[in-house]
Amino acid sequence: MTLEEGPQSFRVRAYENALHGVRAHRGDLRALSVKELAAIEGIGKSTAQKIREFFDTGRVTRLEELRRKFPPAYVELSRIPGLGPRTLARLRSELGIESVADLRRAIEARQLRELPGLGEKTEANLARAIERLGLAGKHRRTPIAEAMPVAERVAAALAALPDVSHAEVCGSLRRLRETVADIDIVVASAAPQVVMERVAGVAEAVEVEGGGRKASLRVGGAAGGLQVDVRVVEPHQLGAAMIYFTGSRQHNIALRQRALERGWTLNEYALKEIAGGRVIASRSEEEVYGALGLPFIPPAMREGQGEIEAAEAGALPRAVAEEDLRGDLHLHTTYSGDGHSSLEEVVAEAAARGYRYIAITDHGEDLVMNGVSRERMLEQRGRIAALQERYPDLRILHGVELNIGPDGGLDYDEEFRRGFDWCVAAVHSHFDLEPARQTARLIAAMRDPTVNVIGHLSGRRIGRRPGIDFDVDAVLDAAADTGCAIEINSALPRLDAAAEVLLRARDRAVTFVISTDAHHIGELTRTRWGVRHATRGWVPPDAIANTWPAPRFLEWAATRRR
DNA sequence: GCCGTTTTCGGCCCGACTGTTTTCAGTCG
Numbered sequence: 001m002t003l004e005e006g007p008q009s010f011r012v013r014a015y016e017n018a019l020h021g022v023r024a025h026r027g028d029l030r031a032l033s034v035k036e037l038a039a040i041e042g043i044g045k046s047t048a049q050k051i052r053e054f055f056d057t058g059r060v061t062r063l064e065e066l067r068r069k070f071p072p073a074y075v076e077l078s079r080i081p082g083l084g085p086r087t088l089a090r091l092r093s094e095l096g097i098e099s100v101a102d103l104r105r106a107i108e109a110r111q112l113r114e115l116p117g118l119g120e121k122t123e124a125n126l127a128r129a130i131e132r133l134g135l136a137g138k139h140r141r142t143p144i145a146e147a148m149p150v151a152e153r154v155a156a157a158l159a160a161l162p163d164v165s166h167a168e169v170c171g172s173l174r175r176l177r178e179t180v181a182d183i184d185i186v187v188a189s190a191a192p193q194v195v196m197e198r199v200a201g202v203a204e205a206v207e208v209e210g211g212g213r214k215a216s217l218r219v220g221g222a223a224g225g226l227q228v229d230v231r232v233v234e235p236h237q238l239g240a241a242m243i244y245f246t247g248s249r250q251h252n253i254a255l256r257q258r259a260l261e262r263g264w265t266l267n268e269y270a271l272k273e274i275a276g277g278r279v280i281a282s283r284s285e286e287e288v289y290g291a292l293g294l295p296f297i298p299p300a301m302r303e304g305q306g307e308i309e310a311a312e313a314g315a316l317p318r319a320v321a322e323e324d325l326r327g328d329l330h331l332h333t334t335y336s337g338d339g340h341s342s343l344e345e346v347v348a349e350a351a352a353r354g355y356r357y358i359a360i361t362d363h364g365e366d367l368v369m370n371g372v373s374r375e376r377m378l379e380q381r382g383r384i385a386a387l388q389e390r391y392p393d394l395r396i397l398h399g400v401e402l403n404i405g406p407d408g409g410l411d412y413d414e415e416f417r418r419g420f421d422w423c424v425a426a427v428h429s430h431f432d433l434e435p436a437r438q439t440a441r442l443i444a445a446m447r448d449p450t451v452n453v454i455g456h457l458s459g460r461r462i463g464r465r466p467g468i469d470f471d472v473d474a475v476l477d478a479a480a481d482t483g484c485a486i487e488i489n490s491a492l493p494r495l496d497a498a499a500e501v502l503l504r505a506r507d508r509a510v511t512f513v514i515s516t517d518a519h520h521i522g523e524l525t526r527t528r529w530g531v532r533h534a535t536r537g538w539v540p541p542d543a544i545a546n547t548w549p550a551p552r553f554l555e556w557a558a559t560r561r562r
Numbered sequence: 563g564c565c566g567t568t569t570t571c572g573g574c575c576c577g578a579c580t581g582t583t584t585t586c587a588g589t590c591g
Contacts, residue, residue: 010574014563044564082580084589117588121581171591184591209579229591244576249591256575267576 016250017042022051024306026507030055073099079137080129090115104130141179142226143463145492148173150219151183154228157202163191165235170245174299176532178462178495182227183219184245192232199230237269239284244268250304251297258292258308266292300536305503317540320514320531324547327357328524330401330424330455330487330515335380336362337370340520343380347387349521351394356550359399359422360384364411366403367428374416381419395550397421397557401455406430406437408444410451417450422557424487424515426455431468438470446475446484452560453485453513456496467496476505483560485511485545488537490530491523502537511556512544 021042022029029037029051037048050060077088077100091097094115095106103126106112112123151169158167164187168174171184189195192213199208203217217228233241244252244267252266259266265274270282271291281287286296294311298319301307310316332339333346341349343360350358362380365371372380381398388396399422402410410417410425417423425445433441445451457475458467479486486505489496494517502512514530516523534544541547545556 009563011563013574014565017564042564046563082589086588117582117586119582125580182591214578245591247591249575253575260575265576269577 013253014042014044015047018044018047020250020305023503071098076100077103079139080126080133081138082125082129087118100130100133139181141181141463143179143493144173144177144495145462147180147183147226148492150226151185151228154183154202154217154219154230155185158185158187158195158199158230161189161195161198163194164189166238168238168242170242170247171229172247174246175248175302176300176495176529176536178498182229185228185230186238186241186245187230187232188235188238188241189232190235195230195232203228233269235283237282239286239288240266240270240282241268243285243288246299246302248303251302251307254304254308255292258294262292264291298532298535300532301538303536317538319535320539320541320544320547322527322531324541324544325355325514325527325531326548326550327355327359327546327553328353328516328518328527329357329359329397329399329422329453329513329546330361330489330517331358331524332362332401332517332519333360333380335372335376336519338363338519339370341518343383344387345521346518347391347394347396349524351391353524355394357395357397357546357553359397359424361399361401361422361424364400364402366405366411371403371411372400374412395554399423401426402445402451403428404441404445404454406433406441408441408448410445410448414448414450417448420450422452423450424453424455425451426487427457427459427468431459431465433468435469435471438468439474442470442475443478446478446482449560451484452557453487453515454479455487455515456489456491456494456517457486457501458496458498460496460498461493462495464493467498472501472504476501476508476510479505479510480508483511485513488512488514488530488534488539488544490514490516490526490528490533492526492529495529495533497537499533499536502534502539506538510543512539513546514544515546 021040025040034048034052037043037051038045050062054060077083091103095111097103097106107123107127110123112118112126113120151173155167155169158164166188168186169183170186171182172180173183187195196208196212196215199215199217203219208215213232215230217230218225219228231241231245243255256266259271263274264271264280271280271288272278273280281291289296294308297307297311297316301316307316328350331346333341333343335343339362346360363371365373377400384396384398398420400420402423402425404410404425404427425448442454445454460467486497512534514527514534516526516530518524518526545553
């Protein structure tokens with residue numbers, strides 16, 4: 001669609017709005033008629049017909065037409081940065097360019113500069129963009145686990161520059177999206193020229209744009225590195241700028257519409273009156289949301305999925321905070337082959353964090369490389385009992401991370417499993433079974449009387465390995481039915497269960513647990529990602545069992561195995 | 563493509579930068 005009319009086209013936005021309507025819809029879309037589909041917010045007659053056609057035939061005629069009109073080689077051209085739909089259409093009609101190879105030849109033959117509106121500079125820029133395609137194509141995305149450390153390092157370096165009051169990671173990274181196209185950092189400084197002069201010191205390559213407030217850096221060695229866009233604003237503009245650069249685009253559009261309804265306009269500098277230009281709010285995000293009659297909306301919820309309406313109605317769940325967590329229920333020690341901190345170190349770290357309860361959960365014996373035998377498990381249990389006496393305010397549960405076999409079988413035997421205080425069960429193998437078997441496998445584990453929680457539900461590694469394919473609704477129903485909790489795994493490469501799964505659980509009585517799955521004491525701080533990921537899935541704090549006071553939590557944990 | 567008591571057409575969020583212009587179109591975020 002973008003090829004035909006440009007990404008800003010209203011038709012593109014209409015399709016995006018329709019997508020949000022589909023996502024927000026509760027219940028089975030398949031059962032709806034065209035008329036019923038068209039009644040959904042954002043979906044009109046045309047899109048309703050396409051959806052119905054897809055359910056009935058498995059195809060969409062219009063989509064197939066577009067694919068014929070824009071074959072893959074041509075679509076590839078649209079990935080080149082700086083080459084938009086209008087120029088592309090001209091290149092096709094006037095020079096017959098149908099592929100990246102065609103374009104390269106046309107540039108070498110100096111044909112582009114002959115077209116009105118294009119020149120030598122454009123030719124050179126496109127040539128350079130083609131060279132970097134693959135490294136920096138428009139659709140290249142980096143897993144959050146790679147991007148976040150880079151972003152935090154650059155932001156810290158910028159924050160340390162003179163005359164800088166804030167340097168904040170914004171963009172999709174702040175919203176905790178699983179993959180990001182680039183890194184956006186907003187810097188507050190009254191001396192932008194100083195920042196621009198020094199910015200070269202924090203990255204390998206820098207392009208400062210003409211305005212003197214914007215710089216593009218390339219940082220990190222792997223696969224051509226990451227693009228970091230740095231934007232310097234006046235300190236009093238920080239709030240408006242952070243909203244603007246955090247997005248999402250859909251969220252910002254909705255905010256601006258809201259501003260217009262009040263006779264105001266919102267941009268990256270301020271919320272102000274259209275008539276006269278008086279500034280209403282700009283300094284902090286809270287101020288801007290407040291002026292628009294809204295509570296602060298957590299970045300992780302800013303996806304244009306109805307959060308503004310929910311916030312206005314007071315129906316947005318409170319974002320769970322790290323301070324809400326009273327325990328960590330997925331922790332490894334050196335007993336696991338892949339653990340790097342001793343039992344004593346892990347317990348001491350948990351106590352230092354002020355936790356009231358934790359579960360030590362080393363791998364069950366079925367995990368060949370890293371599993372723990374019965375004998376070693378019993379030995380660990382003895383050490384935990386001894387350690388418990390030194391930590392009267394911290395209840396140490398002896399747990400285990402069980403492996404869910406291809407048919408739902410678990411480690412040891414039921415009697416031995418009943419000896420643990422807490423059982424996490426998780427998939428570590430057989431990722432390629434058909435969905436029906438994966439679903440049955442997960443549900444079988446949930447029905448096991450010793451299993452408290454399913455760990456990293458899909459087993460995915462973001463950007464590296466897809467998770468298992470299973471029936472989300474059936475698994476969530478089983479979670480609500482059995483009382484077996486679902487883990488919110490805080491590790492950035494996992495963030496599992498996925499946010500879409502968490503959102504799907506909204507209408508069900510599913511219990512969650514935010515865990516770090518730490519293999520080293522330095523990883524207990526991962527809770528900061530876990531709480532943000534839970535927020536992204538709109539999970540209310542009370543649905544998260546490890547926010548509960550110890551008596552309630554321990555009672556609940558013990559109930560499953562009676 | 564969607565939407566609507568300003569309803570079946572004409573609106574739809576905002577601004578910066580670039581390259582090519584000499585007032586603007588295209589691209590991007």
